[in-house]
Amino acid sequence: MAIVEFDMSGAAAFVGKDAVESLKQEIAEASVKLKEKTGEGNDFLGWYDLPLCGDEEYKRVLAAAEKIRSDSEVLVVVGIGGSYLGARAVIEALTDPFANANALSGKGGTAVIFAGNSISPVYLKSVLDLVKDRDFSVNVISKSGTTTEPAVTFRFFKELLEKKYGREGAAKRIYATTDKARGALKKMADAEGYETFVIPDDVGGRFSVLTPVGLLPIAVAGIDTDALVEGAKTAFGEYESIDNDCYAYAASRTALLRSGKKVELLVNYEPGLHYMTEWWKQLYGESEGKDGKGLFPAGCDFTTDLHSMGQYIQDGVRLMFETAIEVREPAADLIIEPDEDNYDGLNYLAGRGMDYVNKQAAKGTAMAHIDGGVPNLKISIERLDAKSIGGLIYFFERACAISGYMLGVNPFNQPGVEAYKKNMFRLLGKPV
């Protein structure tokens, strides 16, 4: 069994097997571009061949995580975009939703709090208030060190740490994940004596979760990073031949795009996967949304959002197809007990696990949406554990690269992200 399985049967009524089969040649070409590094953006393929972090550095990441877990109630992760989404996705998928609340109330563990991903003083002030009377460390993540959101934010945490622990004490609680040699943050880190970790030159932000960018916060959250990386390696090993589930996903979404679909809706049935969807939205939106092309990536958490977006999906404009993530074995289950009074009429479920009900909801939803004109793709992992999530990450990255090449874009640049910054800098009077 593949670490990540793909099933396109729910799209068969919309794009035949033929439409997908006819893409074989394009898939083969995209695959060669990737493997032989001959496609556009080929200087950003560091993520393709795992591992992304050398042995010596990986050991330092784990040692830093251990130190932070021993001396900090809170780790503040300062980063935006690819510098926080991957870590947040993995942490929320694999830890208790109240892990931070538990850590903050002294029940063990280190809370991992994300900041520097907006310019809101309201949010930043709340984080500063939260940590000011607690022991905390900061992991600042920025290739250049000059991206406005994390740079402004880091000034405040640096000042607070220096006030609390002195300049030297603060330096021992600041971990900088940045360029190996250049840039403002690297310069500052060397001058102040911060421990540094490397963002490889050939890995873009949205592909960086398995570099120290993601690995340090993930390890601080107590997640088995060995298993995470192993899962990704397992997936990599399965995509040697082009007949694989990953490329089948790339082909299916390409066929659906070409059949006229505009929106891909990634859905899950586990609330913990919410940020995996946010990470996926960046991965696909930023890789493909250029030159007037690309599927608009949107997300839903089901069954939650069946009671908000469900009506539109069922009966609105037929813009979208759905890609559902299935987790085969739940991380926990609860048995529904019979109730004497049975006011709610649920006794017909007595003795069933909630996961069974959740699975029938997923099946029923796929059928309803297919009936309503929404093609359904399905991606399955065995369970919510580090290895499966590592596999899923690599599955999505690899499929994204293949998809992007089939779309005819450079999947590894993001020229449009500069546009708002240019205007903002002009309005702020930034010296040029």
Added chain:
Amino acid sequence: MAIVEFDMSGAAAFVGKDAVESLKQEIAEASVKLKEKTGEGNDFLGWYDLPLCGDEEYKRVLAAAEKIRSDSEVLVVVGIGGSYLGARAVIEALTDPFANANALSGKGGTAVIFAGNSISPVYLKSVLDLVKDRDFSVNVISKSGTTTEPAVTFRFFKELLEKKYGREGAAKRIYATTDKARGALKKMADAEGYETFVIPDDVGGRFSVLTPVGLLPIAVAGIDTDALVEGAKTAFGEYESIDNDCYAYAASRTALLRSGKKVELLVNYEPGLHYMTEWWKQLYGESEGKDGKGLFPAGCDFTTDLHSMGQYIQDGVRLMFETAIEVREPAADLIIEPDEDNYDGLNYLAGRGMDYVNKQAAKGTAMAHIDGGVPNLKISIERLDAKSIGGLIYFFERACAISGYMLGVNPFNQPGVEAYKKNMFRLLGKPV
């Protein structure tokens, strides 16, 4: 000044004033339908004339909130869709993002935790573990009492409360917001002696935030519900004539839809507004997404998501227009201090408040997106306080009704939501 202001100048290059002006007659007709209750769905207009909660019941809501705040570390709100999104939106907009964490670590206040909005045993087990050794109460919110997600969930909390406090003690900690006379939950509440609050017959879930559905959890979170309702009343008072900002929003989005746009992207620059967007997605998606019609409602939190979805918005398929929410006065500000070393090059911002920087980011983004072919609408409120949020809620509700009538649908039904349930019940073997 209107409590909620609307500015369509950022769409002028895409739909002229003429296109919007030409909708005057349709707006007038929709307005009459609403006012005289002659349109489709006219038995669901209870939200139109405020207030939504009688004096006697409102006093009971506040008294219950006071009791919960005095005897519970946690209030678990069990509800899905319109039975939780409004309360969650208001609470997250107006309280500290770490309010729950603070309450759970004994720093005061009652944590408000939402459950029963999925069928995930993983999430439910976490909430059960969180509350089992704490004093807690439950507010179960369901018109019928038989909706699967909240009904299954409530069984577990009822059992836990009865184990902790005995059947009588539990009954004093369960508050049921439900139909005034019928349904499984009303029957159970009467039999067990739970205090009940009414979901009015003529108010659908997505319009129910200013009924006890929203007001009880919002009051438990310590928010001034008087001011919230007053804000909504203020907005209502401003929409007597059809020349108002609310109807101008309805007209602008209708003109943009008719010009070919498929997606409306609601954006904010305050992380606390994230769930206002989720609430808005239900309000518009469920009201308009039917008969193969309607704008697909999507949301972004900026500047956060400019580093994920920004590339697509700038350069992808020209599907969307953007509606930005501006908060004029920040709830807090932080001044950027000069730094001796200035590694990050941010000293040009020294002496500026972060809110100023955030505002320039918003301006720069609107300009960049307009340049990139994304029309920009702007909705402004004065500050993040209960009165302004109350105004914003009513603004969106009223504009939604007008928009829906202009689209030619019944904005108050949701027939498509049943489709997945029917399949699920069949798969689960529910007795008919």
